[in-house]
Amino acid sequence: MTPGPARSPLQVPVHDSPSSVLFAPFSSREIRKLSVCRVDNPESFNQLWHPNPGGLYDLRMGPFSDRGDLSCGTCLLRSEHCPGHLGHVELPLPVVNPLYIREVLQALKLSCLACHRLRVPDYSKELMLVQQKLLDRGLIIGAQRAADVADVESLSLEDEVEGSRRRSKRAADDVAVVERLRRFYEEEVAEDERRMEELALKSSAAVAAVGQTRNVQELKKRYRKEFVAAGKAGKGACRHCGARTKSVKIYRSR
Ligand SMILES: [Zn+2]
Ligand SMILES: [Zn+2]
DSSP states (O other), X not given: OOOOSOOOGGGSOTXXXXXXXXXXXXOHHHHHHHOSEEOOOSOOBOTTSOBOTXXXXXXXXXXXXXXXXXXXXXXXXXXXXXXXXXXXXXXXXXXXXXXXXXXXXXXXXXXXXXXXXXXXXXXHHHHHHHHHHHHHTTOHHHHHHHHHHHTGGGGOGGGGGGHHHHHHHHHHHHHHHHHHHHHHHHHHHHHHHHHHHHHHHXXXXXXXXXXXXXXXXXXXXXXXXXXXXXXXXXXXXXXXXXXXXXXXXXXXXX
């Protein structure tokens, strides 16, 4: 790129050379900050067919029609030039974002409603965590090996029926596997850091951009699925407090 004419510091965009990008929904605070008006009037128009303040067609969010000489209450431009501005509705009760209703339902189904813990073995949580963290570093082979380290096969989830001797052994197994996984993770990270240092000595350019490939995303999704499946397999009494909770259902009102 050839250098253009010198720009004043104010003209240089702050996001000129991002080192990473994160996508997430706006928080309530951000929504309120972006909003130009609070919509709290259920009557959109008055009797003369003019938009009511605080209604859905409040002019601060932009002109709702290109007819007449309506101009925006925020940027004062006419409809063909106003980009439109965000308003917001304050919700009196917590409401699940419809985009995440599946995930919320899944989390509720995996939770014990008596002790509010996930009804999955501790090692299973640790395994999922370790795998996700390793994948975030782009360590695909490490993430795959984590399952072998946990040796989940030998601690089958179907063992609930095998009586109290098995149950107390299971708690001890849980702790041992969690320990093993944590040690494995630390070793993998240390090894990775050593490798990165070596690479950086050879060429500093080739190091970046290992992380977010399609493979990594696929694996992350698969491990999440396996985690949910492990939770579903452990139905019945909660393995932490022993309580039996009813299944969570969703009611649709139409
Ligand atoms: Zn405007
Ligand atoms: Zn419980």
